[in-house]
Amino acid sequence: MPLLSLQAPRPAQHSTLAALGSPAAAPVLRSHPGPLTPESPLPVHVLEGITRHEGPPPARLAAWRFLVRSGGRAVAAAETKPTPDGWAFSHFFGGPYLSSTEQALRQAEALAGVYQPRLLSVPELYMLTLWLHGDTAADPAEGQPAPTDLLVPLAPAPPGIAAHRPHRVSDLLPVLTLRLGRVTPLLDATASPAA
Template structure:
């Protein structure tokens, strides 16, 4: 079934398009594929990027905080980079261009998700303490991306490279990975306290 992609805030898209039209921003980007791309560049596949945070209640699901939007930058049919935005006090602003293994992995995971029988809202999920990114498939496809929170029925598709013990591109139910993620999200014990 088709994925229902939440609409990106217009200022987020405009900031990426402005960066793409700036020769100095593209030239200074640390993305060789973007600097050498021929032809017009376009931003598509906007995905909200959330950071996983500890559960608000013991034993609950981790919480998600909207941290930005990521757009795939295409040169023709080829994804050459990602354009990222962040929310500041002044609104959505361009953050950086990026490339690397998560680009192709995200495209692959979106293809996997598109082939699933149910409809989902796709998000990117970052777990910095695990150096992990995943495609989060939210079961409430028309929710506001800014307020979306994990649901036990949601799915996660870890992107490659995935942390040890977690298979990249395997579709997990949220409740399967939540206990593992919660261990990594838990604050370390205070010095001198029982662990």
């Protein structure tokens, strides 16, 4: 099994469970019978300012996301956000990234090697990827994408970027920076584009 199981911070787990049990839970959840369980916690990192940095742009932890399951399938996602006091529930949502995340996680299970799963958002391109971090001992709340880490763009991906195809960071990041107008100099911009 190449994906590690991650533990979200306890306040993130507790606030999500409380929100699931609330009578004000999102209407999308009320239509599903049976118990709703938050599973597959993934830290959500944001990669901003791709063209403003020399070298790889920094990633910052922005949320923890859980897949909410009912009857063996994901019916929604729950997201928690950092607060001055720790973590608090933010919102439930559905949409295409839900099934795309499940598909990417299944794909990653079939890859050789062991990875720490994360999500990496690239707001400048309206893009979300499954980030397969090779440093399995790393704190999931910290760190930057390494050149040899894998990124699996989730559908819908930006035009010209293949969804559900694993790309090395060193191959995909130059493609993204070219799209936004500048090559990141510390990565090999001559690597074959991921399209």
